[in-house]
Amino acid sequence: MSFASLGLIEPLLRNLQNLNYQTPTPVQAKAIPAVLGGKDVMAAAQTGTGKTAGFALPLLQRLVQHGPAVSSNRARVLVLVPTRELAEQVLQSFIEYGKGLDLRFLAAYGGVSINPQMMKLRKGVDVLVATPGRLLDLNRQNAVQFDQVQTLVLDEADRMLDLGFARELNAVFEAVPAQRQTLLFSATFTDDIRTMAAGILRNPVDISVSAPNATASKIKQWVVTVDKKNKPDLFMHLVAENKWEHALVFVKTRSGVDYLATVLDDAGYAVDTIHGDKPQPARLRALERFKAREIQMLVATDVAARGLDIDDLPLVINVDLPIVAQDYVHRIGRTGRAGASGVAVSLVCADEAPLLAAIEALIRQTLRREEEPGFEAEHRVPQTSATGEIIKKPKKPKKPKVPQGAPAAKPMPGKKPAAQHGASKSKPVAKHAGATVPEPSLGGFNPFSTQKPRGKPAGKSTGKPAGKPAAGPRKPGGKPAGGGRGKR
Structure with a gap:
């Protein structure tokens, strides 16, 4: 099977050839015809199988064929993603696949100034890739309206729910046109995602190219x-x-x-x-x-x-x-x-x-x-x-039983018990390149340690030294130096 056999137009095929894309992956082979046909899609495939191309390529073709150009402060395709990094990655995919096409793309996310994003939206964009929070911020400031959205894509929707975006997603669902194409692409689909999908998808094409939630076999x-x-x-x-x-x-x-x-x-x-x-x-x-x-x-x-x-x-x-x-x-x-x-x-x-x-x-x-x-x-x-x-569950090691009436073990003559020598268990120390692992200082606290950071000792402080002070050197006659008091 080739990309040409999936019905993609020549400019897209040329860009795929330049990117050295030889044959479509299983998820691409099933998703591209469905998206080109305007159907809703729910696709599950493990990470690294080409899900982004599975929706980006057919959406680019639909944008070119259906026109016209988008109006000011509008977007025709809206792609929601959970993180800034994924927003940038999806944006780059659209740019690479759509090279030479008269289309405009934008990624919008938090953590950076909102003003440049608002400026770019004034002319309108064909594809807007956004995190839910920043998208709604732009909408509240009238920088983007949703009335011309033709396709809504949820990429890694399960992660968006994990990050607490459920309310923002519902707000977007209510704001976009009811007559639209909706696509869900992810490596994993939880029960919550399936419940959400039932409310927003219409007779979706269900695509699964691997065992649910499987990891790559290699x-x-x-x-x-x-x-x-x-x-x-x-x-x-x-x-x-x-x-x-x-x-x-x-x-x-x-x-x-x-x-x-x-x-x-x-x-x-x-x-x-x-x-x-x-x-x-x-x-x-x-x-x-x-x-x-x-x-x-x-x-x-x-x-x-x-x-x-x-x-x-x-x-x-x-x-x-x-x-x-x-x-x-x-x-x-x-x-x-x-x-x-x-x-x-x-x-x-x-x-x-x-x-x-x-x-x-x-x-x-x-x-x-x-x-x-x-x-x-x-x-x-x-x-x-x-x-x-x-x-x-692992069993705790049993302590050896001491027969009733048996005397406690005595130390060997001339030797003190180990505790009096200050013996302690040694901890393993990793070595790299012949040196021990350094102990960096982050306020004196190792976040991997089970011990709590050092602070004030438990209990009330009396302000007095614990115990008697050590006596100073004695003068001849047996009295301590300094009038019988040591230095404090």
Whole structure:
């Protein structure tokens, strides 16, 4: 099958040839004719299978064929996406596929000034790619009206619901014309999405080209169990041991992202970060540097789980598991794209067993487990299964029984008990390039540690020193120096 056999016009075919697109993917082969026919579509396909081209190519053709040009402060095609990164990616796809066509495109999202977006909308645009919040801001300021919207596209709608955009989505549904084409494209469809789809789609063409919520078969996945406090050390150990030089690293919190980036930087790795606190230009710059391999490691929160189109990314590392199981599919989908192979490694602690169980139930497989010598978890991670259940909780080691009436063990003559020597358990320290992992300072707090940040000791302070002060040196005659008082 060829793109020409799907009924695409010559300018689009020429652009696809320049982009080295040889044959349509399964989702494209099914979606393009349906969208060209004006039908509503609900398409599920794993990340990296070409969903964007599945709706962008036929919509570009319909815009060219149906005309006329759009009016001021209007858009003919409205594409809603959950994140700024995905908005930019979808915009670039429309620009590349529509090269040479007399069409106008715009991406609108928060985190940047709204004024340039309002200026570009004055002439009207054919395709507006937007996040829900910024779209409604533009609408409230009369910068964009919805009365000429012919097609509404929801790209990764499940993530929009996860991010709390349900109310904004409902507001958009009420504002756009009732007579329209509606398309839903995503790697995962939750029950909430299906309920929403039932209310906004009319006799949709249901497209599924893989098992629901499946991950790419060429991605090698496994987990390494570890205590939470040892995750940074294990991470650095694995990076050095396996000589990993280019990886996308996911961490749950912004403070965790900054901490891990500091560890990597101190160890000599080129690193940058993406999270919600960074301004959009800085986030885009970090992504471009990572794509150009100017940096080795990109550490990010789930804001980067979707919308990052990175060619030849070999490795994704989950230092923390995502709270939403579907985000695991999108995280590891950054590698193994378009039929390529990839690796996805997850560091899992005991507290994350329910998250692991939910992920395994979603992807319908039990992930292989490993332990790294020197980093064995003291708090064992319960066994899980693809049914989503925690099937086996680890047993606590039993203490040896002492026979009743037996005397307590006495220390050997001439030796003191170990406690009097100040003995303590040593913690494993990861090594990389022959050096120990540095301990960066973020206000003295390691976000991966189970210990709380140091603060004032519990209890009331009396303002008095605890216990008697040590006596000063004694003068001849037995009295302490300084009138019998030591210095305070």
